[in-house]
Amino acid sequence: MKNNNQISRKLIYSIWSLVLLIGLVGCDSYKKDVHLFPAEEVPENLSAWNLLRLEKGVLFPAERALPYDLNTGLFTDYAHKFRTVWLPKGAFVTYGEEQFNYPVGTILSKTFYYPQESSGVVRRTDDFSADYVEGRFGQALDLNRVRLVETRLLIRRQENWQALPYVWNKEQTEATLEIAGDVKNFQLVGLNGQQENLSYVVPDANQCAGCHAEKFTDKAISPLGPKARHLNKDYPYGSGVENQLLFWQKAGYLRGLPDLKSLPRNANIYDATVSLEDRARAYLDINCGHCHNPTGPADTSGLMLHYGEIDWRKLGLCKPPIAAGTGSGGHLFAIVPGEPENSILNFRVESTAPGAMMPELGRSMVHTEGVELLKQWVSSLPGSCT
Template identity: 30%
Template sequence: MKKLTILFVFAFILHACDKDDSFTPVCDIVTNVAANSITRNSAIITWNNTDDSASYTLEYGISGFVLGSGVIVSETNLSTQLTALQANTTYDVYIQTICSSNNLSSYTNVYSFTTLEPAVVPELRPTLSELNLFSNNLYDLNITSLAFEYNLNTTLFSDFAHKQRLIALPDGTSMTYDGDGLPIFPDNTVIAKTFFYNNNERDLDEGRRIIETRVLIKINGNWESGNYKWNGEQTEAFLDLDSSILPVSWIDNDGITQSVNYKIPSNTDCFTCHQSFDNLKPIGPKLRSMNFNVNGSNQLQGFIDNGRLNGITNSTSVRSLPNWEDDTYSIEDRARAYLDVNCASCHIPGGQCEDQSDTNFAYETSLVDSKIVERKETIEFRISDYNEGISMPLIGTTILHTEGVELIQAYLDTL
């Protein structure tokens, strides 16, 4: 009897619901939410729904915002464009379907997207962060995806400072092959080099001290230079064209505390080394200096393959400057490579010292034309000790590079 009563009640409810004209279908939650045409400050949000008569409320904000506190957008279509967004920022989006004033769906689960990184600014702005060369925390030196790091097989000695080098090319452009030396850079190229010391070479977790970031920008066919000095808090670097001295100490790989009075060059000092026939130009990113393996693959070939360097198809067409520390090369090749990087910017036709000296330390210059043999004693004297205004190089270092001097002396002893 009890079972019959339950069945009767259930049947009555079904019959009553069937006759209830006020029954409202459930308002469906939208599906397939997506972000398209994402730029640095905008994105188009799309979604799907089978109800052609529905409208929608979209709420968005920086990732992690509380629903109800975001920006509200009302929409009758299956897409909407969000504008005035912040670059390199993740946003959360929620969408609600409105079938009628009293029939709303639940909000979708959160959908997130990230805007593109800000464009690199090819101008000497007051602060380094304004150039957009790095993403997020400036101290981390995370290079923007719109720039790329480059390395040199033999590097300039700068009082044992470490360096991070980068190139930012304008959108849709590339470097152009022009022989083994410097490539042709398009206008609005930005080249930057950041100098820093690890606090403890044996434990990099102890952090580093960033000193300066030197910047070259090509504008209307000419290069402009500027130097950004980092503050003590390591949160920002400021454009400063004057020279200054900064005491720096660190623990080397042998556990010995080292110290230097690091000299940040003035803009005039930079021109001294970076001039060629009275025009400012880059020194480091010559193709022959970048033509070597980095992390197991040829760096220059990588630039070719990813479209950063055109006019050439294979890195084997470019000579390679030897690594002066690689003793598989002859002592002559190593010493000449060291002289090229550390001395040839001035001791070369068109360089600062052309009128004072007839030496030509460019690696590709023959020994006869280099005048190294004829000037052997002068070279020995100028590199053997550090005396400001006399020692070579004249600027860029404040201490003797013992390993480099020993290499050059050993080479001179063979002549």
């Protein structure tokens, strides 16, 4: 009897030891850091980077991959976006008002997705409140409530940035590298029940570079969103709500941060407490400014829509187009004060016709809220072009 008890105790001890070992191995796997692949050896599967983790229907970032958001983001056919930044251990970002200096090895991720009904249809909405796991808002996406489409990576290499588009499979279990891009077809359902067909275009690597090349002369790509004016806002971290720039500094990710009160801050276009002009300029900055700036691909147009431009003529007020054509819609000036219906800027933002719509890439639908914002802004401008 005594021997049997000893054997039982040993057996139980062995089983518990095995369970503990498995648990420890699982914990080590969970805590394993991001795998930074060299430029010539990028993996086919997103999971190989270990940047975003899937577990029990939840998508969440690696331990040192910080989620972040922008005051106003680029419109992409109503897609929602989950962004993260990761730095190698000991590395840090150096502050710059117009452009941060990101260290070699930085990985920026942006996951595009849509809110999803239990029936499987995807919703057109600007409401993010139901996207995340309860109690983990801003930290972990609930895959029972969202439909993942793609995850784009920007990796800082020694000489330049590398853009990699990964497309999620139907099962929502893996994303695969698609250098040539892809097309996903959806039916978007609005709050009023109205349905719209959407052909969502995943850009190829060259198109990624086309938008991210703010300095058109050297074609070098750079991050567009994670800049001071876009990041200067609060975010709901697991430890509590805090200004993103201060949080990056506290986490050791950012150095050289000036006093917060002195930093630029783009408006949230949905914040009615902010002036109409600030909201309209913020919208133009993030959606158009990466091309329409003094060194961008649209520099020859003379139309400057980037943050900080103060010359109203360059902003388009009573400015005739450099080249006429279908892009002008038969109108004479970029902006006619008080007359959005006669302004080229409004015409191009409202159009979906190739050769006329702006931005040229990243959308196939009309952004109703953005169009209305720009209409109100142009309508509010005094003066005339006669």
